[in-house]
Amino acid sequence: MFAQLQQMYKTDEEIISKVAKWFGQDVESQQQHLMSLFYNFGNRFEKTTISQTWRNYNQIYSDTLEKLREMCATSNLNELKEENELKILREMRLHILWNILKYPKHIKYRQIHKQALYNNLFSKCHQLGADFEQVFISMEKNLQTIGFKKGNHGHWYYQYHHIQLLHLWNCYEIAINQQTMYYINKKLDSKNSVHVIEWKMERL
Structure with missing residues (x-):
């Protein structure tokens, strides 16, 4: 691709180098954004769902993040219902x-x-x-x-x-x-705090 640019527009090596570096940084940034989405939403959605949403929103991080948050809110309402x-x-x-x-x-x-x-x-x-x-x-x-x-x-x-x-x-x-049961778990730390943990009993 860059060889064609150089041939067509006679762009010097310095400009080609800067363009290549910029593209490399952009790809790396996109990969980091996608990995961040996997990390934050991987426990709620399949990776294929996250990836498809990422593509649907043209790999724009902010738009994809907003959509996934909206999907989480809808999922939470359905679960509560x-x-x-x-x-x-x-x-x-x-x-x-x-x-x-x-x-x-x-x-x-x-x-x-x-x-x-x-x-x-x-x-x-x-x-x-x-x-x-x-x-x-x-x-x-x-x-x-x-x-x-x-x-x-x-x-x-x-x-x-x-x-x-x-x-x-x-x-x-x-x-x-x-039915949901509760028990008290006393955490042994410097603050000696007490936590109430919710759990569901499962029939063996």
Whole structure:
């Protein structure tokens, strides 16, 4: 390329050398910018996604950085929405299961009125900004897993005359193990600071 420039425009060696040096610095700078993007966003996106965004924005660092930050914000909102949906479902399962386990002979805890279920879920979804339709569909599947069956009028009834204690307890244990737990970690440093760390229990 530079040989052609020299031949076409009779550019002297000194100018060619400066141009080559400038191009080399520019390429190195671009590589550093791309590596910086990989470092800062590599834990959120695949490298192919970062590289494609980099190309889409003509390898301009500031524009690519702004776009990736925007993508992170959108991803965080989606994760929060999904987390809230799971939180609502988990709390409802625990509430239903605990009532049956604690009061196995009380008929009222074996029946769920469709409108009461609808209103309860709608209120919780509205408060947390969760997808009501998705939560409602998932909740119906959860009820079937627990042992409920939908009646003719859309109400839910526990279908077994004798409580399936072991199955209900297993369902309750699974729901408990999925919820976020907290523990105190006392860091042994000069400030003797105390940190609260959030973690999720995983079922083995």
